[in-house]
Amino acid sequence: MPDPYWYALWTRSRHEAAVRQELKRIQVETFLPIITRWSRWKDRKKKIAWPLFPGHCSARFGLGSRFTVLNCPGVINIVSFNAEAAPIPDVEIESIRQLIESELQCDPCPMIKKRTLVEVVHGPLKGVIGRLERKDHRARLVLSVDLINQAVSVTVDAANVKPY
Secondary structure: OOOOOEEEEEEOOOHHHHHHHHHHHOOOOOEEEEEEEEEEEOOOOOEEEEEEEEEEEEEEEHHHHHHHOOOOOOOEOOOOOOOEOEEEEEHHHHHHHHHHHOOOOOOOOOOOOOOEEEOOOOOOOOEEEEEEEOOOOEEEEEEEHHOEEEEEEEEEHHHEEEOO
16 A cells, blocks of 8 residues: 555544644645434434544544644544554545545444344334344344244334444
């Protein structure tokens, strides 16, 4: 991979755009994919711009600039594995960029594997716990009564479930 690399930065909650602006100010290339989604309040719904990956902003820099990046207000750390900053392959950044530029409807979803216990967090089944059987833009949720070896399945919006 060419140097500099893309890295994911953990940001303070709701500081993604501020981090992007600060990095741009110091001439670091950034990528912050933004989507439009409905936000719910008790009395209304409103469309708002939202980071596709909340709490993260991507930046392209050489590791010699790591401390400059880490000193930006709102940056918590560089996503790392085994204490080593983990670069993001260019193809992954370009794939997300192409998706965002296409203006196709997309929704962030947690990386939940099949057969994982999940909880429904929105909608008429809020609070229900079951096993995820299939996941695409719609999720097949299986609710079971193990004692009698019986189950029922229902389709729910994948964005409405989270790992239990």
